[in-house]
Amino acid sequence: MEDAARTREEASSQHRSLSGYLLYVLERSFRVEETVGSILSPRRPQNIRGTQRPGIRTAVHLRCTAEEAARIREYARRRKLSLSDFVVFSMRRLWEANDRLRLG
Numbered sequence: 687m688e689d690a691a692r693t694r695e696e697a698s699s700q701h702r703s704l705s706g707y708l709l710y711v712l713e714r715s716f717r718v719e720e721t722v723g724s725i726l727s728p729r730r731p732q733n734i735r736g737t738q739r740p741g742i743r744t745a746v747h748l749r750c751t752a753e754e755a756a757r758i759r760e761y762a763r764r765r766k767l768s769l770s771d772f773v774v775f776s777m778r779r780l781w782e783a784n785d786r787l788r789l790g
Contacts (some may be wrong), residue, residue: 687773689744689777689778690701690744692777692781693707693708693746693777703728703746704746705746705748705749705750708748708773708777709748709750709754711776711777711780712754712758712773712774712776714780715772715776715780716757716761716775718779719761719764719765729775730771744764748773758772758773769785
């Protein structure tokens with residue numbers, strides 16, 4: 687499923703706005719980064735390949751506080767990713783974890 691379609695589907699199923707859902711995902715990503723980020727070297731994640739595919743892309747205006755924006759920038763910088771790549775990486779990591787839990 688395309689990232690944009692899955693994002694809309696997940697946001698809707700949780701009765702959240704798109705910004706609300708993305709902030710939910712990013713908050714979980716911050717916790718993971720704080721827990722295991724110090725153990726791992728700050729490198730580009732391997733599963734981020736493909737986020738810069740040519741063609742049609744979806745843009746989302748993420749509404750957040752200045753503090754939240756600063757945290758997003760900080761963690762993206764630690765991972766050596768653009769802001770959008772960090773958001774996509776965070777979503778895919780959460781989806782993969784959720785999919786594994788569902789499959790048991």
